[in-house]
Amino acid sequence: MTGLASGAGAQTAGVPVASLPAAASGDARAPYAWNDLCRRTPAECRVDLREPETVEMTPKLWKTIVAVNTRVNREIEAVTDEDHWGVVDRWDMPDDGKGDCEDFALLKRKRLAEAGIPRRAMVMTVVIDEENAGHAVMMIRTDRGDFILDNKRNAVLPWSQTGYVYVKRESQMRTGWTSLGGAQTSTVAAVR
Secondary structure: OOOOOOOOOOEEOOEEOOOOOOOOOOEEOOOHHHHHHHHHOHHHOOOOOOOOOOEOOOHHHHHHHHHHHHHHHHHOEEOOHHHHHOOOOOOOOOOOOEEOHHHHHHHHHHHHHHOOOOHHHEEEEEEEOOOOOEEEEEEEEEEOEEEEEEOOEEEEEEHHHOOOEEEEEEOOOOOOEEEEEEEEOOOOOOOO
8 A cells, every 4th residue: 555644644635644454463352341242232243244344535434533533532421430330341332421431432433333334344442552551442444544533532543653552353254353463553642
């Protein structure tokens, strides 16, 4: 792929500059709380192989992605699962207006699916953040690379420019997870 992004804000004709996609490297164990979510709401975890694995990045799609990321970040009050549910980890829709990182990501995926983006191209992803802690984001896989929707920032960045270590993401081939091999990025993420 030509035209690799050299800066987070680089764009061409209303779409981000292309970057290489994140490479999967085999099966990975799903987070326990994701398995619990799948038991409670199986539709959140189903993979429809008829849907495309990536979407074409258009100016309209880019605008929609950025708007949904920003809107959800403003709408939801960030609280830990311990404070919210009294448990260490729970993945759920933030229907009461509160949630932590994976809840933000689930709502973003839901809103983008309602806008017509194939669910299969949007995968929940687990990373190690700038504080060396586990963090969940939503990765959208496009023909211009993989982009991250994150509750820590309103900017939607190529996966390789977030500063995170990529651990695993949902599989696009079956209900399950795939390893990202601890792929590291060079940029340090902003603390928020």
